[in-house]
Amino acid sequence: MALAPPEIIGRGTWLDKVASEIVERELKLGRQVDLLRVESGLGASGVPHIGNYSDAARAYGIKLALESIGKRAELIAFSDDMDGLRKVPAGLPKSLSKYIGFPVSSVPDPFGCHESYGSHMSGLLLEALDKTGVKYRSVSGTRAYKEGLFNSQIDKILSNAARVGEIIKETLGQEKYTEVLPYFLVCESCGRIYTTRALEYFPDRHAVRYSCDGMELRGEMLKGCGHRGEVDVFSGRGKLSWKVEFAARWSALKVNYEAYGKELIDSVKTNDRVMEEILREPSPFHTRYEHFLDKTGAKVSKSVGNVLAPQLWLRYAPPQTLLLLMYKRSVGSRAVWVKDIPTYIAELDELEDVYFGRKEVKDPRELARLRGLYEYVWNLSPPRSPTAHVPHNLLVYLVKVAPKDKEKEFVVQRLAGYGYQVDPNDQRFQERLEKAINWAKEIETITTGPVRVEGKEREAILELAGIVNASADENYLQNSVFTIAKKHDLEPGPFFKTLYRVLIGADHGPRLGPYILAMGRDNVATALASAARMASK
Numbered sequence: 174m175a176l177a178p179p180e181i182i183g184r185g186t187w188l189d190k191v192a193s194e195i196v197e198r199e200l201k202l203g204r205q206v207d208l209l210r211v212e213s214g215l216g217a218s219g220v221p222h223i224g225n226y227s228d229a230a231r232a233y234g235i236k237l238a239l240e241s242i243g244k245r246a247e248l249i250a251f252s253d254d255m256d257g258l259r260k261v262p263a264g265l266p267k268s269l270s271k272y273i274g275f276p277v278s279s280v281p282d283p284f285g286c287h288e289s290y291g292s293h294m295s296g297l298l299l300e301a302l303d304k305t306g307v308k309y310r311s312v313s314g315t316r317a318y319k320e321g322l323f324n325s326q327i328d329k330i331l332s333n334a335a336r337v338g339e340i341i342k343e344t345l346g347q348e349k350y351t352e353v354l355p356y357f358l359v360c361e362s363c364g365r366i367y368t369t370r371a372l373e374y375f376p377d378r379h380a381v382r383y384s385c386d387g388m389e390l391r392g393e394m395l396k397g398c399g400h401r402g403e404v405d406v407f408s409g410r411g412k413l414s415w416k417v418e419f420a421a422r423w424s425a426l427k428v429n430y431e432a433y434g435k436e437l438i439d440s441v442k443t444n445d446r447v448m449e450e451i452l453r454e455p456s457p458f459h460t461r462y463e464h465f466l467d468k469t470g471a472k473v474s475k476s477v478g479n480v481l482a483p484q485l486w487l488r489y490a491p492p493q494t495l496l497l498l499m500y501k502r503s504v505g506s507r508a509v510w511v512k513d514i515p516t517y518i519a520e521l522d523e524l525e526d527v528y529f530g531r532k533e534v535k536d537p538r539e540l541a542r543l544r545g546l547y548e549y550v551w552n553l554s555p556p557r558s559p560t561a562h563v564p565h566n567l568l569v570y571l572v573k574v575a576p577k578d579k580e581k582e583f584v585v586q587r588l589a590g591y592g593y594q595v596d597p598n599d600q601r602f603q604e605r606l607e608k609a610i611n612w613a614k615e616i617e618t619i620t621t622g623p624v625r626v627e628g629k630e631r632e633a634i635l636e637l638a639g640i641v642n643a644s645a646d647e648n649y650l651q652n653s654v655f656t657i658a659k660k661h662d663l664e665p666g667p668f669f670k671t672l673y674r675v676l677i678g679a680d681h682g683p684r685l686g687p688y689i690l691a692m693g694r695d696n697v698a699t700a701l702a703s704a705a706r707m708a709s710k
């Protein structure tokens with residue numbers, strides 16, 4: 174009996190799978206939704222890193238997947254700019270420390286270009302989304318509270334604060350909210366938000382009595398000013414605690430889907446229960462994703478000084494590579510660093526080869542997935558023809574040896590000599606060249622994908638690494654490749670090919686003597702030694 178061919182959902186990627194699950198759930202709930210909304214929170218309290226970007230970009234991928242199955246959908250990018258400043262991020266002026274505990278939307282922009290610190294930070298993230306073609310509806314938390322978007326949710330939550338406190342205790346083990354209300358007011362006297370304790374709610378005049386007592390923040394006591402007062406919670410001078418704010422957002426903005434990272438599992442559970450038991454609405458559909466890690470294994474986080482910002486990535490690589498990083502997989506934490514960029518450029522080129530039928534993929538499921546992935550990284554508007562695939566390292570090398578201000582002519586001419594057909598007016602080629610110029614100026618490393626190196630070749634490569642360390646003579650270096658090949662009983666042709674694969678990521682390349690000097694002897698020696706090291710494992 175023949176097996177039925179496996180069903181391919183949408184374009185066969187995980188984005189399509191999630192989209193179909195969202196639609197299925199809406200059906201099960203019996204809701205007729207004419208516009209499905211996916212939400213992503215944008216942190217506004219630190220310099221946005223690639224993890225913050227990934228939340229919004231992935232949510233956008235889901236929106237595209239929903240649209241491609243005929244649904245209307247929108248991405249809501251919610252800026253958490255009512256949050257208080259918890260610490261001064263590395264690299265920002267220490268003078269900001271006097272604003273710790275203030276809502277980031279009331280802290281001045283240290284760079285002077287936005288109306289506040291918070292709008293500067295969320296502005297950076299929105300800019301990265303714009304640069305990669307991600308479309309969204311931006312909602313500022315501060316404005317939403319001011320405009321009363323959450324008024325009915327705030328009233329329901331605070332009127333049922335005792336029950337909410339129990340839910341928080343049951344899901345998070347935190348007893349605090351059995352005593353205080355899950356709401357933070359901006360102190361009318363000192364302007365801080367995290368120092369206040371909301372003590373009592375008066376539903377008739379929707380006001381909360383509070384005292385500015387201080388709070389423990391990152392192991393230190395942030396002192397309050399002692400002020401006591403009463404504030405109208407419909408006035409926008411405060412915000413709900415994280416323990417319940419998601420629920421208020423989901424309800425007010427009618428969110429159908431929101432993903433979360435694993436550190437928020439319990440928080441999402443709490444908010445789901447608040448949504449169902451207090452606000453009496455079904456909670457949105459959720460999926461969980463893993464975070465991005467940097468190469469040291471620590472989370473790429475805004476509290477680490479040298480953050481991998483999406484802007485940094487985009488200086489060196491086309492936007493599609495960043496979306497490829499986001500859309501490739503949803504689970505399995507991935508280590509990523511600037512050095513990985515050339516690998517993603519090569520992967521994008523490979524994906525393009527698959528899409529345009531230049532590279533064969535036998536499994537129909539895998540073919541569909543890869544074609545789908547290519548369409549998603551182009552925001553479902555893929556180009557009509559492929560561009561020239563020049564390995565990143567070769568471009569970088571040519572830029573390094575090109576006469577100043579004549580880079581383009583020089584590179585195009587030399588590439589033609591290596592057999593690459595490049596149209597100098599191709600916009601995508603021009604963009605890559607520009608980014609290779611940035612890389613050549615700013616990044617000191619050589620990275621290519623893993624190359625199989627075995628036996629005699631491995632010995633020969635190690636020996637060459639030693640010579641590269643020892644000599645700066647162009648001709649000597651060039652000739653060494655031949656002498657070493659001979660000494661280790663290797664054909665020079667295949668040996669060169671291996672070296673080009675290790676150093677450039679292609680089978681052919683420029684003369685190695687000048688290449689080694691231009692790319693930096695240290696870098697070349699390191700790349701050779703690490704290829705040999707990988708082979709020994």
Ligand SMILES: [Zn+2]
Pocket residue numbers: 282284285286287292293
């Ligand atoms: Zn600014």
Ligand SMILES: [Zn+2]
Pocket residue numbers: 360361362363364365368385397398399400
């Ligand atoms: Zn105060």
